[in-house]
Amino acid sequence: VQLQASGGGLVQSGGSLRLSCAASGFPVNVYAIGWFRQAPGKEREGLGCISRDDDTTYYVDSVKGRLTISRDSAKNTVYLQMNSLQPEDTAVYYCGTDHFQWKLCPGTSAEFVDYWGKGTLVTVSS
Numbered sequence: 757v758q759l760q761a762s763g764g765g766l767v768q769s770g771g772s773l774r775l776s777c778a779a780s781g782f783p784v785n786v787y788a789i790g791w792f793r794q795a796p797g798k799e800r801e802g803l804g805c806i807s808r809d810d811d812t813t814y815y816v817d818s819v820k821g822r823l824t825i826s827r828d829s830a831k832n833t834v835y836l837q838m839n840s841l842q843p844e845d846t847a848v849y850y851c852g853t854d855h856f857q858w859k860l861c862p863g864t865s866a867e868f869v870d871y872w873g874k875g876t877l878v879t880v881s882s
Contacts, residue, residue, distance in 0.1 A: 757779075757780075757781040757782050757853070757855065757871045758779070758780045758781055758871075758873070759777055759778070759779050759780075759789075759851050759852070759853060759871060759872065759873025759874075760777070760778045760873050760874060761775060761776070761777050761849060761850055761851050761873050761874060761875055761876040762775065762776050762778070762876050763775040763776050763876060764848075764849060764875075764876030764877045764878045764879075765877075765878070765879070766879045766880075766881060767841055767878070767879070767880055767881070768880070768881055769841065769842055769843060769880055769881065769882050770840060770841065770842075771841050771880070772837070772838060772839045772840075772841065773837075773838050773841065773878060774835055774836065774837045774838070775791070775835065775836040775838070775849055775851075775876060775878075776833050776834075776835055777789065777791070777833060777834040777835070777836070777851030777873060778831075778832065778833045779832050779833065779834070779853070780832070782853070782855070783829065783832065784827055784829060784832050784833065784834055784853075785808075785827060785829040786808060787808050787853045787854060787855055788805055788806065788807055788808040788853065788854045788860040788861035789805060789806055789827070789834045789851055789852070789853045789860075789861075790802055790803070790804065790805035790806075790851065790852050790853075790854075790860050790861060790864060790868070790869065791803045791804055791805070791823075791825060791834075791836045791849065791850070791851055792849070792850045792851070792852060792866055792869075793845075793847035793848065793849045793850065793878075794847055794848050794850070794875070795844075795846060795847040795848075796847075798847075799866075800850070800866045801816075801866070802816060802863075802864030802865055802866060803815065803816060803819050803823060803836070803864070804816060804819065804823055804825050804836075804864060805825065805860055805861035805862070805863075805864055806825045806826070806827050806834060806861065807861045807862070808854075808861065811826075811827060812861075813825045813826075814861055814862045814864060815864075816864055822838065822839050822840050822841075823836060823837065823838050823839075824836075824837040824839075825837075834851060836849070836851075838878075841878075841880045842880060843880045843881065843882045844880075845878060845880050846878060846879050846880050847877075847878060848875035848876065848877050848878075849875055849876050849877075849878055850872055850873060850874075850875040850876075851872075851873045852866070852869030852870075852871060852872045852873065853869065853870065853871050854868050854869060854870055855870045855871065856870050857870065
């Protein structure tokens, strides 16, 4: 099982980015996948997830309306579209999947992740 997040970079305040989470070793439409971020000096926080059974998505209140998670089963990839980015969104972004606990999505806690991918850095300038 491997996950690789990509698509991060430097963006101006108010801009948008789309992150990708490419999976290998398992089909992304069978297991729940979540997006998380970790800012310097802070704990890793959940942002949202896409369920294992269908394309239902869940988001934490702080990002609702700005973030959208989607899945492309043919590419075995999950995406995170981020709009209206602000400097406080600066963080390393990670994707993770739950294969054993069956708690991720609607749960969004990092505790529910069994496998993590390497993160991608998003920097938002003011």
